[in-house]
Structures are given as C-alpha cells and as structure tokens.
Amino acid sequence: MRRVPSVVGGRNLKAGGLAAAMAVLIVFPLVFTNPTVTSIAVFTLLFMASATAWNVFSGYTGYVSLGHATFFGTGAYLFAIVAMRFNLSAGSSLFALVPVAGVAAMVVAVPFGLVALRTRRHTFVVITIAVFFIFQMLAFNLGITQGSSGIQVPTPNWSPWTFNNPFYYVSLGIVVFATAVSYFLRRSVLGLQLLAIREDEDRARGLGVPAGKAKLTAFVLSALPVGMAGAVYAYFLGQIFPQFAFSPLFDLSVVLMALFGGIGTIAGPLLGALLLESLQQYFTFQFSNGDLYLVIYGGLFLAVLLLLPRGVIPTVTDYLSRRRARRSSAPAARDSLTQPIGEPRTSPIAIVTGKAP
C-alpha cells in the first residue's frame, strides 16, 4: 500500500518513456539512412521480437527452451517455399505472408510442445535441442527445402537507399506485437499461472492450475512472433540455407539476450537483444572471422552467466528499490528480520510489472 504514490508516478514516467522510445524507433531509419546501419537495425529488431517471444514461454514458466530456432526456421522456410512455389513477385504485398509464417510456426509448436512438455525441466531442455536438430536435418534432406543449396527468395527492386525501410517497419511491428503479447500475458490469469508454475509446479496444480494446458498455450503463443521474424529474415536476406534458418546460435542468442536483460521481465529481453544483437552485427561487419566471433560470443555468455546471472534489469531495479526502501526505511526493516536465507530481497517480477492493486 505504501508504494502506491511511487507506482503512480512510475506509471506516468513509464508511459512517457515508452512513447519516447517508440518515437525514436519510428524516426530512426529516417535519421540514420546509411543502409549498413538500418540493416543492423533490422536484425536487431528481429532478435528483440524473438527474445521477447522466447521469454513469454521460457521466462515465465522457467522451462528453458533451446529449440526456438525451430520456429524461426519454420517461418523462414514457409515464406521461401510459398514464394517460390507460387512464383510470387517481390513487393510489399509479400509481407502478407509474414503472419502466415507465424501461424505455421504455431502449428509446428503444438506437437512439439505436446511431446516435450510431458517431461520435466532439464529433460525438456534436451528434447528441445533434439527436436531442433530433427528440423535442421529435415531442411537439409527434404526435397521441398532443396537441401543444402537453399532457396532463393525474390528480392524487391526498391531503391538501395531506402531498401531496408519496409523491412525495418515490419520488424518493428513484430517487436511491438511480441511486447504487447508479453505485457498482456504477464497481467492475465494465464500469466500468473505460468509464474506459479515456475515457482512450484506441483503446488500450482494442487491449487487448480491446469499446468499442462497453461504451458502448452504459452509455448504455442511464443512460437508466433518467432515464426514471423523468421519470415522477415528470409525475405530480407533474399535466400535461406538450413544451417542459418535452423541455427544453434539462434537458440543460444535468444537465451543469452533474455538472460542478459533479465529473464521473466518484459523489458529485459528487449534491452538484451538491443545491446547484444547490434554489438554482434557490428562485430560481424568488423571481423569477418566467424571463429573469432564464436570465441568472443561464448566468452561473453559465460561472463553474463557468472557475473550477472539475474540480468541487467533485475539487478538495476533491485538496487533502485533498495535505495528507495532505505529512504522510507521503517516498514521494510521488520520484514528483513524474518527474511529467509538465500532468497532475493525483492522480486524482479514485482518491480517490473509495477504492481498496483
């Protein structure tokens, strides 16, 4: 109760910040017209959407998926195959396939989830890896995917100077969509149930939470934006290959981004992807050596795991709330006496959602 005033203030601040961020994102390609920069921006947005979507399932339930590249690849291949089979000509209208690709990813997610979610947490991780490899192998071996020679996607004949802009805005749209899903889910009955599952699945079931249905729903839902991002990726690159559409690095990247920003928060994956993907793209432009890049990437991942295991956002908000608590010291003091050992003092989730009764 005592937090109410600050929450209201925080809300206005948050709304203002959100509007400002949106404005910056919308004018960005108009200000920075350099195609190299906007192309980095497109990749960054695609990963922001993917990391946010991954978080909707893995962040909220605590079931780590290392198989979301399956959805990314499914979206990419659906886009490429449909465009090729029906001889669709390039242009803005081809973006209409993006939601279709998202739905295709959801369709794949249903049987995937039904099998994988029968198992508990760490077996689940391994199954997601295995299913991911099955799909990569299918892409290599099926006739329809044209194996390792990949598929060419028609390229629009837009001016090279503004070529990236349509991709940029579609990607931005996917980011907004994924963030909205994440935001509303977090406040919904389902979202609360997912968080309860993360804390103690058996207990949640004993309180009437239909864990199986809840997990599957979140899993399928989280496939949607990832499939859409995959489709834009295919269109943007103009060609796809099995090892890039179904890339183990994609799996690892979205986890790293969410982990870096803060798993289970709404802003965390966005921030993580924004920082890491733009950095990564920059590196790729700087050093073309893929192996060196792997070493740097692996090292960065380990550093995050060991030094910032809870992510940037929870660490920072924790620090801020501790400072606030110190200022209004009295009420918090008694609780801290009864605080059990080994638990974080303040819940990252509680803060990011700005809990208002």
Next chain:
Amino acid sequence: MIQAVVDGVLTGGVYALMAAGLTLIFGVMDIINVAQGIFVVLGAYLSYVLSVHLGIDLFVGLLITMPAMFVVGVVVQWVFISRLGERERTAMSILATYAIAIMIEGILGLVFSDNYVELNAWYVTRSYHVFGFYLPYIYVFGFVLAAVLLGAIYLMLYKTRFGASVRASLQDRSAARLVGVNVDRVATITFGIGVAVTAAGGMVYGATNSFNPNTGYDLISRLLTIVILGGLGSIGGALGAAVCMLVLEDVVAVVWSPVWAPFVFFAALVVVLSVRPTGLFGRSSARAQ
C-alpha cells in the same frame, strides 16, 4: 543387414563410453554437459596433433590425451561450473557448457580451420574377415578400448573408496555430504573422468569419421539422445541405449538410406518419450523434477 547390426554394436560401444561420461556427470552433479560433443572433437584433434606432428601412435597417444582431457575437465568444472548458483543449476549448466562448447569450437576453428580431417594409422584401413563379415580393425580395437575403459569405470565405482563416494553422491548429494563425503571434490574428479573418456571416444571417432570443429553438434545431439533414452544418471541405461540406437541407425542406413539414419535416431527419442517420459531404462519415479 547383419553386418549393419555388428557395426552398430561395435560403434555403439564407443558411444556408450562417451555417453557414460555424460550421464555420470549428470548423476553426480545434476549438470548436463552440452560441451561433451566438442570435448570429443577436441580429443580427436589432440590425437591428430600427436599422430601427425609427433608421429605418436593413436592408442599410445591416449596416455597423453586422456590425462590432458582430465585436466581440461577439472579446469572447466573448477573455473566455470562450480561458480554457478544453486538455483536453476541444471538449466544454468546447460547454458554454461553450451557457451564453453562454442568457445572451444571457435578456438578449434582458428587453429585447425574448418577443413575436414581424419586420423590415420595402419589399423584404420584394414579389416578382419570373420564369417563373411568385414570388421575393420579400428572398430574392433575401439570396441575393446571402450569395453576396457567402461570396465575400469565400473571397477572404480564399485571397488574403490572413491567410487563409494561417487555412488553416494549419485544417490543423494546432501545425504552424502552429511556422512562426510567431500562432494565438491567428488564432483570435480567425476567431471574430469567424464571428460577424460572423450579423449578415447574422440580418437576412435576421428579414426572412423572425418571431422571438423562443427562435428561437435552432431555428436552432442546423439549423446544427449542416448543419455535421455537411457534415463539421465543411469550408466547401464546409457550403455543399453547407445548400442540400441547405433544398431538402429546402421540398420536404417542399410535398409532405407544413410540420409534418414540420423533422423530415425531422433524420431526414436520423440516416440519413446511420448510413451515413457523418463526414458527407456529410466527409473519410473524420476528424481525431483
């Protein structure tokens, strides 16, 4: 067909060895070492260096590479794994070892480039002819080596004091700690042993397949499938699952097509887990989660 079964059993033995290391690490530490695949590749490259540059025989070279991989395992456990928090330990360990794997992949790529290489020795290209079957020397030698090392692990587990500590930790870590087992030391040594066997596995793998730094992905996905099917933490299960799966893969390759063999491998995982979420040989009541 029968040839395929025999091949499957022989290669299955080597996979069993690599998978035993993986499942042992899981059983004792609740850690899934996703880097096991790249460790196998690293082991293969070590053998490659010794044989090509120093002219040391592959099997003799194991006297150097196995201790070397043991040290690698101990260092990785000590520097990275032991520093992970208790909370969500298994999930964190998967991410950490995945990161270690791609770092090693990058380093191997920098040192050896992405070209495929093979290990060579006089026994790699020759075969026994027994009852009309071709049994390449290396398959037989590899199988014997795997059997010897698995036997050594068995003796270590059941006949030594250290083995008793390992088994106690396998059962229940906190209980083992209560009765005076130094669980952290057991964990470190177990991790070392689990990684050391990849030197042997890598040598045999490298002598029977060409490999490059990316081979680790293929290996780890197979090894994970095997240990899950065998029931995480169960060494006997890993042995059974390794042989079953490799036989299945080889038979599919002969009867159907080599292209689909690995696919069947993973499909089997999905099918088995839909029926038995704890794996083929898994205990029916899984450990907590």
Next chain:
Amino acid sequence: MTVILEARGVSKRFGGIHALDGCDIEVAQGTISGLIGPNGSGKTTLFNVITGYERVREGEIRLDGRAITNMTPEAVFRLGIGRTFQLTRVFGRLSVMDNMLVASQHDASWARRAFRKAGSHGERAKALELLEFVDIARLANEPAATLSYGQRKLLEFAYVLMADPEFLLLDEPAGGINPSLINTLAERIRALNKEGRTFLVVEHNMEFVMGLCHNVTVMHHGRTLVSGDPETVRRDPRVLDAYLGGVGEDEEADGADGAGAPGAPVSDES
C-alpha cells in the same frame, strides 16, 4: 452423521517400504478430525494420495460417495479439497496477493478466462479479507519469499481458502510456528468449522490435536490403529505402544513423503 471422505484399503509402496498398507479412514462431515501417528506411519503419504500427488494401485478414495482415486491434483482441488503442506510451499517470487490469486477459482472454463486480467476487484477484495482473517493483510504486496516461516504457513492456509473448499487437509499446521500464533490458528480453524467446513489435521503437537479435534485417528505402519474421540484415543494402550515402539524405526519413509515432491504421478499426464 454423513461421511464426507472415505478411504478404503489404500496401499502404497516406495521400493520395499509399505508407506500405506491397506489404510482405512473415514471423516464425518462438519468435524475437525485429527490424524496422528509416529514418524513414518504414512500420514503425509495418505494426504498425498487423497490430493492426487501420489497414485495408488490398490484402494479407493471417495468424496461424498464419489470415487476420486488417482485424480490429478488440480481436479481434486476443484472438487473442493484444499490442502496445505508440512513444509510450506508458497510461490516465493510472487507477491502475497498474487499467491492468493493463483488459487482463486472460477466457474468459467479455463480457456475463456486464461487471457483475462488476473485478479478482478472481487477476487482481490476476497483475498484481502482472507489475509485479514489470518492477520497478514499488511504484507499483501511483499514477495512471499520474505515472509517468516509462520507467516508462510498462514499464507498457505489463506490461499487454500480462496477456492472455498468444503474439506481441508492441513499437514502440521502448528509445526514450527510461534506458540502465540498456535491459539490464533486453532481459533481460525474452529471459526471455519462453524461455517460447515470439515478438517482433517495431521499434527505432532498433541495438546493442539486433543484440544481442537472432535475425533482422532491413529496410524501405525501404514494402517489405521485406533479411531475415536480424543479421550478414548489418549487412553488406548496400543497408541502408547505404537509411539514407544515405533520411534525412529522408519523415519526414512516419512522423510521421503514429507518432502512432498512426487515427480512421477504428475508427469504422467498433461
């Protein structure tokens, strides 16, 4: 007097240990019944079986005459059986209020309400009322992990009440909590009992059990030993024998079921 819960011939083995060995129990509607017995006598296992956390091959559980054997925990809960755990299990990183809302139940199907905003005005008001009832309403916005052990027990008690269960199973409600809270707790249980709710309470604190319960059942070696009013049970020589003879004998079994983390039955479906 009608029987609300009935267990017949329930058996459960863990490896070679018979945690339950043909256990029979009856709970009459509107009573507060106690369930006591030495460590490892199968009390928590019986709770796990009734609430769907353990599956059994032998025996039958009936609620209001309807078989509920081997139902899932969520189905059992929806039928109106609420349960607390010996070692409290609250959702640590959720606020106390959110803990309450997880347990709130609806008539609408899950699919229809899953995407609605969590916690309607009415639900929040009800949750606050229940938190007042157990005297922790001031902590509503704190993460549950910051609560003391006793406060967590109270929270568990309160969130189970969110669904208005007609039958509550409490596993050592007084264990480990501040003695001054124990009387409050007993009062709350009596108040709820007056509203018509039935209780089955596992408890080691004999004073608490004998003072609170209308009826006490003693378990020993996975079976029902004696059942009757507190005075009768207290005087029965077999009960003393069970406690004196059985102390420490098979603590292991109780440790196993006490932790209440059954993996297998839960992962069998969904």
